Amino acid sequence: MKKLITYTLASVLALGMTNCTEDFKDINTNPHGISDESLQQRFNNIGAKFPPMFANVIRVEPAWNYQLQHNLNADLFSGYMTTPTPFAGNISNQTYSLNSGWNQFIWTDAYDANDGNGVMPYARGIDEQVELAGDESSKMFSYISDIIKVTAMHRISDVFGPLRYSKYNDYETTGAYDSQEEAYNAFFADLGTAIDQLKAFEGQPQFTPFDLSEFGGDIAKWRTYANSLRLRLAIRVSNVDPALAKTEGEKSLSSDAGLLESENMAIDMQGFIHPLATISEGWGDIRMSAEMESILKGFNDARLETFFQPALGNGVEGEYKGIRLGIAIEAKSDYGDHSKLGTYLGGLTSKDWMTTAEVYFLKAEAALRGWTGAGDAQANYESGIRASFAQHGAGGVEDYIMDVTSTPSDYVDAVNASNSIAYASDVKIAYDATAPKEEQLEQIITQKWIAMFPDGQEAWSEFRRTGFPKIFPVVVNNSGGTIDTDIQVRRINFVDTEKNTNAANVEAATALLKGPDNGGTRLWWDTGSNNL
Template sequence: MQNRTNIFLLIIVTLFSGYGCTKNFDSINKNPFDFDEDELVADHRLMGEPLSQAQLNLLIYNDPPTAQLQQNLNADVFSGYMMPPTPFEGNINNTNYGLLYFWNNKPWLIAYAYVMKSCDFAQEKARGKYPDFYAWAQILKVEAMHRVSDIYGPIIYSHYGVINPDKSVDYDSQQEAYYHFFTDLDSAINVLTRYIDSNAQQRFSAFDLVYNGDYSRWVKFANTLRLRLAIRIYNVDPEKARKEGEAALRHPLGLLQDPQDLFAVNISPVTHPLNIMCYTWADLRMSAPMESILTGYKDPRLPHYFVPTDAGTNTYHGIRNGINISAKEEYSGFSQLVRFENRILFMTVAEAWFLKAEAALHNWKNAGNAANNYVQGIQASFRQYNIPNVNDYINNSTNKPNPYVDPRNPENNIPPGSPYLSKITIRWDEQATEAEKLERIITQKWIAMFPEGQEAWSEFRRTGYPKLFPVVINNSGNTIATEKFIRRLPIPQLEITTNPKAVYRARLTLGGEDTGGTPLWWDTRP
């Protein structure tokens, strides 16, 4: 992986440094170790290497401290997946809504510096000449920037690189950004589909860290991403949601389906940043909702996600979010995450089935049957971990999430009968209410998407499922209601300092204050 980085840096240095040669580029005077832009285009490195970097930095692969701030100490925690035992900043930090601006700049900075910039560079070189590379960059941009929008709301997308006379760069509202996402995905899907239909050369393989240059799988991913975004806006923009969702569902190549279709970036030989956070720094443990749901359901995925505590072979404990932690040692013996392989997961095949299940609830064309899609989603998740005997789990109609007991402090307990403790079971019930059907779908989807906390947080905000536990300590200064949970991160301080006029205009699109308590455009949950 270091070789890829070095090659990309060499390309940039070569393009912008200049070098001596004769007027006729005589081969005698040409440095045999130099290469010009035409040569780079010939083997597609000029576009491919930047797009390799874009993939690697969807979650920054080689800088665990930055990855910790890019996602782990916000979405991974807010989603109910994980919780640090570490009382960062005197126990006033994101985990208890004491939002730290110097932490919360990072998701923005990484996306723009390493993904948006790389995609823009590649598209400038590909424009009008290499439509397949241009389309690939569009898909990567949407994957990266919808995540950024789902953190902050308004983002710089369609105006990227356009400087106004007042030196500002305009934002898109979240609605505008989503509409641009759909347009870009539609264009990219059409371009790559034409390449596939015409049996044209597929040229990604040297740079593709997800599908090894398989255009059909990129189209299936783009279709599934389109369906993801369509489902996300259903509550606020149902006509647009249906139009985009049905376009994804009717595409002949379909959605992610085969086990090898899951979207995971190969960062080998670099280790997964979560491994560093959990094992080297001891800054990461299982969350309380994970303990409650996985142990309550007797879910066989539990040992594929977490390690038993120091207390015993089959004992798992998670830490509740937003509690009083006096010292790291207090909770460091709770369940660690398993050690992850050298791939960073962003979309599972199971998610595609659960998206179809929800689309079926809305009666979208080509969505199929909600019950069947729900079952297929659970089966796909079990296949991902090579777990047999899925039928016993799917047909269980008695198991429910367990009450939560904190062996260190009973003030953190979630007792039986708590409104934050779900009563939903696993087996599909065709006679259930629409709300109960949705809770089943999203609860199983939440389990299956682990450890992709960004998407899990977005789904919780959109639906309120699965039921999570509110923070015990709320350090937001009354800007985030405890029982309503955190809804977004404020616009980064860096932008407020360097792009203030555009930030002022962007804030007007929020429909509320620029705080963690203001819901995003698609977040209509009370």
Template sequence: MNNRKSVTEIIIILLPLLILQVACTRNFESINTNPYDMYDDELQGDFRLIGDPLVQAMLNIYVSNDVSVTQLQQNLMGDVFSGYMMTPSPFQDNRNNITYDLLDNWNDDAWLTAYGNVMPNCRFVMDKCRGRYPDFYAWAKIIRVLAMHRVSDIYGPIIYTRYAMINEDRSIDYDTQEEVYNAFFKDLDSAITTLSQYIPTATDNRFRRFDLSYNGDYTKWIKLANTIRLRLALRISAADPVRARQEGEAALNQTYGLLYNTEDNFNISIAPVTHPLNVICNSWNDIRMGAPMESFLCGYRDPRLPHYFVPADTKDSIYHGIRNGITITSKDIYAGFSKLAWQPSRIQLCTASEAFFLKAEAALYSWKGAGDAQENYEKGIYASFRQYNLTNAYHRYVNDDTLKPKPYTDPQNPVNNIPEGSVYLSQCTIRWNEQAPEHEKLERIITQKWIAVFPDGQEAWSEFRRTGYPKLFPIVINNSGGKIPSSSFIRRIPFIQFEYATNPAGVKRAISKLRGEDNGGIRLWWDRK
């Protein structure tokens, strides 16, 4: 359920009863019964009062039960802006977010989902567990960071450390992105320390029944937290290199380490519900392969291609992607282009492959504990291939130094072509070159990470903005009125109109914390490329 309340309204009514009433049931039997008469001393029996809210928080990091929310929270935002996908639908007569005419009613679901179903549930659990159940308290912190760093990477300043702190004028203040990232690191450090101390003495894993990913394995949650800490450290490496190194090295050298193999991958199980991308792509026919994916995967002859997409509806069984931000007069014109391969009933949010690519980049900067850049780069590719049972093709792929992304040809409209020699066509090869300059090494790392992170377009979009890699194709039709230059791509989403209406003073102060006006062309604090 997408709760359409302002942050102020949510906080004012922040009561345990209402938190659990508004949470999406997701067919979970434990939520459908009545937990509200439970006394605190009954928690030790089954922990449902604090476990079920965390289930709801996890399920709303990436919404899967209301596909119409998912489409705006993730698909027509990060999935498209990352170059992974593109819609064949000419929404609003081609005047929409994809052509940089940012629509207010497209921009609110990421915000309202986080403040309707993540923040209140995590806070409820933390209030109940503080000083009593350290494992649940730490777990709530990790889930909160997992969700809210994605929200900050969309909007910039968000309400985090000041959540539930209402001013005299009934407004709520936003944290700057620098402040909120510092809070993320503090929360992750605290959670990692707590769970690490808890493991040796734990006689029973109390949140196994509520864990949709790791079956209550504390060690894997620590590995995930370390990996997210390294992800966020690299995210701020241009904005605050000292803090970035400090946090990155803390993650790299923590006792339990990072995600290491495919069994460590952080996938949230949503079974028996189907993945929302299956509905958006196959039932609604609203999403297809993006043109950059065609260029890279086909150019590299990447064996992951059929695991990501299916051939276009043509007799020659080739793959076709759609370029972003083009003129589409009818949905039928591009509906026959490549659909997504069927997605399993799980939401992928962090993998061992990504962890190795994070280490590879950290090694470029000589961060302690990062190891060797080439070794990590190659392990990152291997982990991704192993994820799809493609290890037999690994050696040919990783040692290829000739294949490059191919030019893009739109068979429906040559205006959209990216020919050989275009400045937007990447020349990046696959095989590691130790003699290459740092920027070329970074391009290889991020390009392969971009391929491996699929289909999480939100993370891919963030990394593209941070690094400028991989090289993507700019939009053709720009309806931003000059606010978002096509050559620099979209950098963020403006604050939502509901907040303007219900928290105007807070939004006004938040805008002053940006590096310019509240529009899609303004770079976030960490975006220094």
């Protein structure tokens, strides 16, 4: 990670010195009479703090960090992937014995500034530098920082629930937690301010040298992304607070910032390959899930050939074969020859924070809920499928959209028949606008789940919020009774580093939960039902 940060900082500083000076004088007038050279250096001081923010939202290097930040928790719990490796004798996350040593990396990448980690410390540093600068031009950086901060921290909240957010910048209260409800209200406030205030900076190039997204410093596109993110969060709270969700969602649907329609929000990986390629192809620690097999094969989905590779052994050579989570595995060789993740991962140069396909599915659900400006649920649903097929170069999308017969297939374990299980729904592809709303929602979320692959964090959050798609229960549950096998894991307990260094605030945060600090307690927005 040190190499990544060193390389990136050197790059952005060099770009800042060469790119900003040529036309800066013609673009901006400093209201405080500071020289262009001094102002540019202030921008460099601020901009140098962005690379670690970009890097730690979804960390790609080293690959083992991603494995612990996302892969051996959310990627498993979402039904996307399964490990063939019997870590710790099968007593670990995959059998609900939540491993604090692994899971602390989710928290560390958000809060620990050591070795270049920590989204929150660098966001605070940007705010401090902007305040020191004392000029209007610098405020743009705080607004963009807030967008990145919300991107990262809603994911952290969707793992743990309460978190350190609104009080973090005050050193006297930096250890204090918000409830998840308070945090989400702060997320909406920060996004709303950024969307509104950044309008005045559209067309200005100051962020270009520091922007690691594919937007290339285009402030209008950052507004569009922030507005799309607001719609994601509005949908996320739609069951627990329908009025808040509708208010925030309709702000997004009517905003002049627009929504992502033709361009994904993607972040340059700075020459590194996607860590999932290393984890699957290099280490052999991750394979296709049973759910992915059931849904994609049952739907005859052309994306299957991009997402995964045919199996190499275990009597299923040439087939696409997944593994059920939480089964008894004696050795890696039992299921190691099942389907690896697709080779396309090794060729990616960027990682997605949000896709246009997801936005269409958000609009489809918003329409189903009757939000003004959402359009037609079926039209958005079909547009989401088309966007996903286009993203992955899959053919036959129009026939797929009209398929009224295909349903997910039952899962058959190729090694141990006792792990075989029937898929618990006959959800279909072709949208049925006459069906009960709950069935329409299942169609929307099932296709959204496919389209968001491989972002297991968002897929796990949506499964917990809606119950869709149907995720198979584990066979072996080593949670000691804290996690119900059928209800499945709902959150991850607060990490040991926080308990050891911030004990009083963790105790107060635990009181903000719906139950004890374990993996069976539902989050604030996780109501167990859909308000449709």
